[in-house]
Amino acid sequence: VAEIGAQTEVIHRKPRRAVEFDAFVTCIWHMPRNERLIAESYEKERNGCLQPEKRRETHKILDKRICVLERVVLNTLSYQVTFPTPLTFATYLLVHLHASPSTINLTHYLLELSVLYVHNRLYxxxxxxHAATCLAFAVDLGANTSSYKSLVEAECRLALFCGIEVAAKTNRDVMRTLADLFIVAPAEDHVIHREYSSSRRHAVALRQIDISLQKALKMNVAL
Known part of the structure; x- marks a missing residue:
């Protein structure tokens, strides 16, 4: 949902939309927890019809339940939304790569962590x-496999499919952010980390990002 707000801002070139979207998210959690109400309110915001009194400025989203809001809205609207979300794109990428269930869960985990960092909305x-999918393949690897080699292989396989170059700077910037969020998640022990530490999620939140991969992402090299 946060990324939908970003797409609205970029496409319509209205900087104020990001602030209004933050206000909308804050307001929505003070309403009764009803999925239809959430979906209808989102549709009103997207069409610019949300009541002015519900557009309160805020500097920080304190309630981390926002991380499940995207799935709530998408499910309630039967995925009939105007602007594709990261989850929408990732689904196509995962199918193209024939991803395993654990890699799928790891990608979803990274996408939910991404919502915690407001600046990711700029991308x-x-x-x-793409960044979440490739990083998931790098982290969810088998024995005797280089994590960075797995990352580059995923980028190469997706290069022709989605037209994104290997080691593209913007994508690597997002990967670094996602890697940082992944590393600090255990200490924060938020609901997202606990959910993806469970067996039903293949305990993907308990995986490790090795030092060599972290260094390679900081250097932003292709090989």
Missing amino acids: PSDVVA
Whole structure:
């Protein structure tokens, strides 16, 4: 949902939309927890019809339940939304790569962590999806496999499919952010980390990002 707000801002070139979207998110959690109400309110905001009194300025989203809001809205609207989200793009990428269930869960985990960092809203949905998918393949690897080699292989396989170059700077920037969020998540022990630490999610939140991969992402090299 946060990325939908970003797409609205970029496409319509209205900087104020980001602030209004933050206000909308804050307001929505003070309403009764009804999925239809959330979906209808989102549709009103997207069409610019949300009541002015519900557009309160805010500097920080304190309630981390916002991380499940995207799925709530998408499910309620039967995925009939105007602007594709990172989850939408990631689904196509994962199918193309024949991803395993654990890699799928790891990608979803990274996408939910991404929502915690407000600046990720500045990036297009396809970039965030691509970064999360490739990083998931790098982290969810088998024995005797280089994590960075797995990352580059995923980038190469997707290069022709989605037209994103290997080691593209913007995508690597997002990967670094996602890697940082992944590393600090255990200490924060938020609901997202606990959910993806469970067996039903293949305990993907308990994986490790090795030092060599972290260094390679900081250097932003292709090989």
